[in-house]
Amino acid sequence: MQGTIDGFRYGAVTPVAAYLMACLGGALGLRCIVRSLLDGQGWKPGWLALGAASIGCGIWTMHFIAMLGFQVEEARIGYDVGLTVLSLAVAIVVVGIGVFIVGYLGAGKGALTGAGVITGLGVAAMHYLGMAALHVDGDIRYDALTVGLSVLIAIVAATTALWAAVTIRGFLTSLGASLVMGVAVSGMHYTGMAAVSVHLHGTTGGSWAGDSAGSLLLPMLLGPVVFLVLAGVVVMFDPLLVLGDGGRGRSDARAGRVAQQPRRGPEFRTVTDGRKSRWESYARKG
Template sequence: MGHLDHAAFGWLTPVLSYVMACIGAALGLRCTVRALAATGRSRRNWLITAASAIGTGIWTMHFVAMLGFSVSGTEIRYNVPLTILSLIVAMIVVGAGVFAVGYGRDRGRALALGGLTTGLGVASMHYLGMAALRLHGDVDYDPLLVGLSVVIAVVAATAALWAGLNIKSPIAVAVASLVMGGAVSSMHYTGMMAVSVQVAPSGTVLPGATVMQFIFPLAVGLGSYLFLTSAFVALSPTAGEREASASAQRPVESVAR
């Protein structure tokens, strides 16, 4: 058995990955709130932004956490196509969940469907990301813990979508984001606890990219995307603010005439 270390850099990777998950969640919830207040193309665009934010946040959380993952007795590489596929899956499935909620007529059913879809998406993203691992030896999973991690993912996703539907105030969004970040992180580490590795030392070169060659630059790039989008969303006025500024300008125009 190889000894698994989930935090090779100490507290840095768990804390950083939690922060990434929270930022993605906060941005996603903020965009969902905006989407529900909008119509037509504007609603669709806000929902796409929400899905890409949550998807990116979850994916970045997973792989920032994986930066701290090491196994004694073997190097670790990542299969590039599978890693990229896990990102696409995260975005598409979260998108399906968010759209189910954004356009669902029956709130309860939309929430159940959206939560289940998004939760399964988060879980499949996690295990696809794990399937991209290349090491000397065999990786096994404890089915009970895998099942638990999927349940956590579905509950977390449902709670997050419920928050997106019912929460309007920025403070409540912040609290919901911290809770969702915690849920995504606990799903990740529960999934990681399910892993055991039977190391078979070998001199052959592993296929794939190292964490620093591939995962790290991609995580930094996506992290930057999240920060920039957050800034854009934070600075763009809400529908209420736009109405207020429009009505404030009207009296001035009539006086000018």
């Protein structure tokens, strides 16, 4: 029996929320990578790791928020906890590999291409590991062509995001890049979901004996969401993360103007004392 799939059980709520989480993770990740490039004397690995974790958590959270709206009308679905957690680890680790490559090697063609392919494959692996965690009383099948398209979208999205991370400095331009990144990542997810079909084992509405989707996913989503909020606090309280090199450039310009200002030497004035005038030198205080 062919199952009836509905990916939008709650209407536009889950796609919009998923998109916003992808944008949040992308924006925080991009700003952290920019921060690592702006301050070569800072703790660069730490900023890159924070950026990778932000992007990975954003992508993973986007996927499973979107999956809250997924249902097979004739059967209950559930998720395997181990595979669900593994998909989060894969997202962070593989995104981290790409982020560290461009963070240390820059946006050269070879480094950017390699990092984009690795990161894109990691995003796709996270998606399909998350799908492997899904349990339903039936067989989940995929259309190979659509799966290939979703992987291609993931690679292009990852490459574009990494290029933006090492090229774009301004806050508003980074924000725009994160919005585009959210579209690409969400597009990859729903393209991958379009490849799914479910063939049910029985005709009596079989169900999985484990936890329901909502009871498992909602508590698990809490951790990554809290992490993204805390990462956002770090961004808000670090001026370089918010302003990029614009704020540093203005500070350097002011310092340059002060350094170039010549020191004033002694000046002279006429002092009249009754019948006698004389020149008196004095030094300007300060």
